[in-house]
Amino acid sequence: MSNVHDIYPDGRITLREVGLRDGLQLVKTFPSTAAKRRWIEREYDAGVRHFEVGSFLPQKTFPQFADVREIVATVAALPGAHGIALVLNERGANEALGSGVAEIASVVSATEEHSQANANRSREQAIANVRRMCDLRDASAHRPVVSVAISMALGCSITGAVDPKEVIRLSEKCFEAGADIVAVADTVGYSGPKAVGELTEAVVKIAGRKPVCVHLHDTRGMGIANASAALDAGARILDGSLGGLGGCPFAPGATGNVVFEDLVFLCESKGFATGIDIEKLVGVRAILRDEMPHEALYGGLARAGLPGKSIKVAAAAE
């Protein structure tokens, strides 16, 4: 019988590794189930507790998530760890419930145009779907957390600029429908820190005691600056992927999610304890390099090391 405040404790920041789902969404080669397990277990050892593990979307289209049930189980076996799975409809929600995953994440597009193009449904229908998921949650034994990402919340791949009022209205609807968390998603890395900060502040205000997640992509190099603004505006949950794994279907060559290890450094530098050991985290990149040698990995910490450490090495070499 999970409670969102147990899984996302008040008064602290939670960083989530979304590389195993969002980071793998567009890749052609992907890690074996065993490698995914090592990835999770080594990040757990580094202090990470929240993992987006895959999706319950059609396996034919997304073979990289065919092992989602096993990955859900891998995370569930680690004390204090929390798995998140993406679902888009009732079939997926039922499968996710059956897997025992701790959190079910869904999506509502910020614009009608993107909702139709991406999911072949209206935003109204997407919110009805959230309501149905919350009913299923309430009727379930383990009562997973239900979270909803407002995709394209800071700019849309089809219509361009997005009115923040629409995002606030949709967030309200999701909370009314019973969502435990709303995630503001800059899906295509459209925006800068001013817009991210202002929208986050507005959604935090309507969320009340419910936590707000900000999901950012580093498409145009603004990822960490946007994360900093989101933290200042009261976001409690931030997503990232190891090495910034992942891409953007609308910007060829673009990077994926915010680099997880740099996000940890940002939080620590701002005085938010994450419980994550950056050097151990950087070490996990070896798994990604081995399993997906053609995928570009990004990140400043991996290149330069922690300030104290790299400087000690350099000073000794002088």
Add this chain to the structure above:
Amino acid sequence: MSNVHDIYPDGRITLREVGLRDGLQLVKTFPSTAAKRRWIEREYDAGVRHFEVGSFLPQKTFPQFADVREIVATVAALPGAHGIALVLNERGANEALGSGVAEIASVVSATEEHSQANANRSREQAIANVRRMCDLRDASAHRPVVSVAISMALGCSITGAVDPKEVIRLSEKCFEAGADIVAVADTVGYSGPKAVGELTEAVVKIAGRKPVCVHLHDTRGMGIANASAALDAGARILDGSLGGLGGCPFAPGATGNVVFEDLVFLCESKGFATGIDIEKLVGVRAILRDEMPHEALYGGLARAGLPGKSIKVAAAAE
């Protein structure tokens, strides 16, 4: 008879291209004089007006700046453009004055240890040097701007953490010595946005009407986030280099200055007009690729394009 407020107008942000000096500080192959000229002229065409052009350091050690006088002249020939040259001592200052460069930049280390190791002099002696440069300025015909960077202001490659009080004290001394501008420099990309914002705010406070520059490196991926914090704290001048050209002697593999084109996007996204055309600016990277094919270039805008543009292309392809 130049005045700092003519060159750095009040009430607006100035972005400076420092790739031609800081970006070339550590490279082994460097652009020809003709290529440097094309670099400057094409960035000028994109709207850039402030260029760090080179240094008056010993040519034997820094052959990449042997053509500094010609580059000073290149910038001076462009209406409204402003050249900046680095000098470390009186000999250099006299040579810089002789070149007619619009701004002479010097350095004071934030820590005594770095001052001795880097320049073989105390911080007191470095400030006496600033005073002497200001005297030379006052006695000169064209009265260049004198700026001073407090290097290692946010963390030192030798001693680690730096007390902000020391940086504030040294900044005061530099202004008292007659400096027109103080630049707070995170030379080794040590810090995050909280520390950058707090230090910038403190230095802006003591600067009064004089402009404060914040000079950032992207060593650990915090560059744009730190720039955002510096802008929020009242910095009026920010440095960057095209493609993030440059490295860090204390962090092998680390990137150099903040990526100039991403910095422009950041400023515009925050509502600060820069007068710079990002797409034209991105186009200038071709010169760097041709002249220095082994140097890594970074940046989100160059990968993904402007949101509107890349999205239009993607939408058309769907």
